[in-house]
Amino acid sequence: MTSLLEEEALEFVRELIRIESVNTGDPATIGDGETRAVRFIQERLREVGIASELIEPRPGRGSLVARIPGSDPGAGALLVHAHVDVVPVEERDWTRPPFAAEIHDGYLYGRGAVDMKNYAGTVLAVARHLARERIAPRRDLVLAFLADEEAGGLWGAGWLVDRRPELFAGVTEAISEVGGFSVPLDGDGRRDEDGDEAPGADPRRAYLVATSEKGVAWATLTARGRAGHGSRPTEDNAVVRLAGAVRRIGEHRFPIVRSPAVTRFVEAFARARGLRFSDETIEADLASLGFVGEIIGASLRNTATPTVLSAGGKTNIIPGEATARLDIRVLPGQDAPLRETLAALAGPGVEVREGRWWSATEAPVDAPLLDVLGRAVAAEDPDGLVVPYLLPASTDNKHFARLGIAGYGFVPLRVPHDFDVLGQFHAADERVPVDALRFSARVTAQILRKA
The missing domain is CATH 3.40.630.10 (Zn peptidases)
Incomplete structure (x- = not known):
C-alpha cells in the first residue's frame, strides 16, 4: 500500500x-x-x-x-x-x-x-x-x-x-x-568469500552522488590573413591557418586528472569488481562497466571541442578572417592549464577569445551530508552504497x-x-x-x- x-x-x-x-x-x-x-x-x-x-x-x-x-x-x-x-x-x-x-x-x-x-x-x-x-x-x-x-x-x-x-x-x-540514481556495483552478481560471483545473486547498487561538476566554457578562435581573389592563392590564408588550429585542438587528448570524486569512484568499484584502474588500465576498466563507465570516462579529462566554423561568403574570394567556436569542459582547478594549452595549440596568428566561462564546482567528498544520504538509501536498500562521482556536465x-x-x-x-x-x-x-x-x-x- x-x-x-x-x-x-x-x-x-x-x-x-x-x-x-x-x-x-x-x-x-x-x-x-x-x-x-x-x-x-x-x-x-x-x-x-x-x-x-x-x-x-x-x-x-x-x-x-x-x-x-x-x-x-x-x-x-x-x-x-x-x-x-x-x-x-x-x-x-x-x-x-x-x-x-x-x-x-x-x-x-x-x-x-x-x-x-x-x-x-x-x-x-x-x-x-x-x-x-x-x-x-x-x-x-x-x-x-x-x-x-x-x-x-x-x-x-x-x-x-x-x-x-x-x-x-x-x-x-x-x-x-x-545523481542519486542507481547503477550496478557488482557486475553480474555478488561475490562469495573466494571472490567468485555467486550464481543468481542480484548485484548490489551504487547510488552516485555528484560531488563535483565540470565547468563549462565557450571560446572563439579567430585567424586573420590577407583577403584576395581565389585564383591567386596566398600563404597568408586565414582559412588554412584556422583549419590547422582546429585540427590540433580537435585531435588533442588532455591528460587524465584524478579528482577526489573520481578517486572515490574507482576505489569503490575496484573493490567491488576486482579491477585495477591504474593509469594503464583505467579506460579499459571503465569500458567494462558499460554505460556507467562512459559517464566516468567523460570526467577524466578536460575537453575542447570545435563545434561551429565560419569563413567567407563566396567561393572565389579568400576571406580576411575565419572563426571557429569551441565547447570547453574543464575539470576542477584546471582553468589555467587548459587556457595555456589552448593558446599553444591555436598557434601563432590565431586569437583565442573567451566567451562564457563557468569554472568547475567541487564539494567535499567526505562531508557528513554524504553519511545522511547513505543512511537514507540503506533504509530502503540495505546493500546500497552511495559513491561520489564527477558529473561531466554542469x-x-x-x-x-x-x-x-x-x-x-x-x-x-x-x-x-x-x-x-x-x-x-x-x-x-x-x-x-x-x-x-x-x-x-x-x-x-x-x-x-x-x-
Whole structure:
C-alpha cells in the first residue's frame, strides 16, 4: 500500500510534466510555462501553510523560493533546488505524447520525467508531508524551484544569486541534480568469500552522488590573413591557418586528472569488481562497466571541442578572417592549464577569445551530508552504497557556488540495472519507473528531515 507522500509525489510530477515549460533559449518563443509551473507549486505549498516568494525577472520566467525552519538553529541551512524548465522536443521521435504524463508498463513518460520535474514534484510532496505531520527538519530548508537552467540559468539561479542573495542566507550546502540514481556495483552478481560471483545473486547498487561538476566554457578562435581573389592563392590564408588550429585542438587528448570524486569512484568499484584502474588500465576498466563507465570516462579529462566554423561568403574570394567556436569542459582547478594549452595549440596568428566561462564546482567528498544520504538509501536498500562521482556536465550548482554553497547532485532513484538514467536526459521517450519515483519520495523525505 502506497503512502499519501508517494501518491502526491507521483501526482505532482505528472501535473508538472503537463505544464509545457519548454525553454527554447529564445525569449520570443519561451512563453510563460515556467511561471505557470511555479504558481502550481506555490499553491500546493500554500495549502499546507508554507509561504513562498515568486520572483519573475521577466514575464513568464518565474522562480519560487520557500524556507522551512529547522530545529537546530546552529546548523547551516540546506538548499534543495530543482529547475522547472525543460528542453524542446521533436514529437515525431516520441512514441508517447511528451506532455501527457502517461504511464505505460510501469514507466512514466514525459519531458521532465528525469530532467527534472521528477525532483520538483517529489520535493513539493515531501514539503507537504513535513507540514502535515508537523515534522521539523534538523536544518532550515530553502526550497528553490528555478527557471532557465536549460539555457544556463541566467534568468533563474544566476539572477537570484546576483540580485537576491539574501534568500540563501545561512545556506552551506545544496542538493539537486544530477545523481542519486542507481547503477550496478557488482557486475553480474555478488561475490562469495573466494571472490567468485555467486550464481543468481542480484548485484548490489551504487547510488552516485555528484560531488563535483565540470565547468563549462565557450571560446572563439579567430585567424586573420590577407583577403584576395581565389585564383591567386596566398600563404597568408586565414582559412588554412584556422583549419590547422582546429585540427590540433580537435585531435588533442588532455591528460587524465584524478579528482577526489573520481578517486572515490574507482576505489569503490575496484573493490567491488576486482579491477585495477591504474593509469594503464583505467579506460579499459571503465569500458567494462558499460554505460556507467562512459559517464566516468567523460570526467577524466578536460575537453575542447570545435563545434561551429565560419569563413567567407563566396567561393572565389579568400576571406580576411575565419572563426571557429569551441565547447570547453574543464575539470576542477584546471582553468589555467587548459587556457595555456589552448593558446599553444591555436598557434601563432590565431586569437583565442573567451566567451562564457563557468569554472568547475567541487564539494567535499567526505562531508557528513554524504553519511545522511547513505543512511537514507540503506533504509530502503540495505546493500546500497552511495559513491561520489564527477558529473561531466554542469547544473545550477555553478551559480550557488559563488555564494560559497557546496553543491551535491542526488535525486534518489532505484532503477533496473540496465536502465541508464543519465541517458534519459534530453532524450525522446524520456521516462522513469513509477516505483523509482515512490522510492525517491521515501528517501528524499529521510534526507530532508535528517540532513
